[in-house]
Amino acid sequence: GGGGGGGKSHTVSSCWAGACDKWAWKINLSYSNFSACGADYIGYHPARPLPEAIYLLRGFGLTLTGCGAEEANGTLISVSPFLAIGSSSVNIIGFMTYNYYGGRTAVGDYVVSVQNNSHLTLTGGDIPIVGNVAAKFAEVTDGSKLYINGLTTNLDYLDDSQIVCTTLGEASIAGAKMKSMAEGQDQRDSFSTNGSINIVGAGDKGHLKFKNSASNQTSHLWVAADGSLRFKNGTPTSDTDGQAVSLA
Structure with missing residues (x-):
């Protein structure tokens, strides 16, 4: 995966990370763009722990376009503060997954994690979750903000994936179809603990x-x-x- 010291701008195109254990992409950069970069066969070794995140993102003005993951386990996207600059701000456009399973275990799994006053905007794309009946879509903690615009997951199942906001975390959803891809699960609602969720009807x-x-x-x-x-x-x-x- 890609990394850096945070003080330079970079443009990275058409790169792949495969068969990784700790993460596929650990990006510590600001004012940088990643285009058509992917991850394949991540977190599959049964004797090793799941990766910290498949995409571990820290930086300000960081944009990912047309990226995705295939055959992957673990937290898909994690946005957290970058020590050199503080809170992170990340834009992700058109993110796609194929055979993404969440974690190996059901308890406490999140597809997306936005932590400690960071901002993440997800626009477009398709992120189905395969076979993990208890995976929650997102956690938004400690004053962080998650904006979801037009994102879909699997449309054949009716149960909504959860977005959990804690300690003044906020989520705003516009025109998104938040579906999970696992049968036999309980009804799921987005909910908030000392935070807020805004839902905007798109049609x-x-x-x-x-x-x-x-x-x-x-x-x-x-x-x-x-x-x-x-x-x-x-x-x-x-x-x-x-x-x-x-x-x-």
Whole structure:
């Protein structure tokens, strides 16, 4: 993987890391770009611990475009402070995975970890989780911020992956389909402990949609033109359809 002292800018294109144990990419750089870089067969040695992260990212103004991972175990993306500059700020665009399994064990697994006042923006891409029924999508800790724009995971399963915010961590989700790829799991909700989660509806003029996995019916929540918050089980036929929701 790539590394550095944090004081220089770099552009890295079309590089791969394979069969790594501790990490595939450990990047300590600012104002740098990584394009079409991948990781393959990571964290598979049964006698060795899982990697610290497949992509261990520390830096400011760090951008990854068209990167991804195949046949991998462990935390996929970790963003944490860089000692030389403090909090990290990372943008990831179009990240893809194939046969990504999360951790070997179910307890405490996170696909994405954003720690200690760092910022991560995920735009586009597809990150399905294969076969790990308890893996949570993200942890956002200690004043960190996670922005998710248009990201999808597997669309065939209805259970949402969890985003856990603690100690003033924040997550904002816009137009993302947060699905996991494991059957037989309990219902999952994004939740927050001393933090906040903002959800922005991307379609149907800002409707939030909630799908009942038993009835396969979609409910809608939206703000009408008159400013009222409205809800309907099923598809609304007008801006004033459904019933007004009281927040009192």
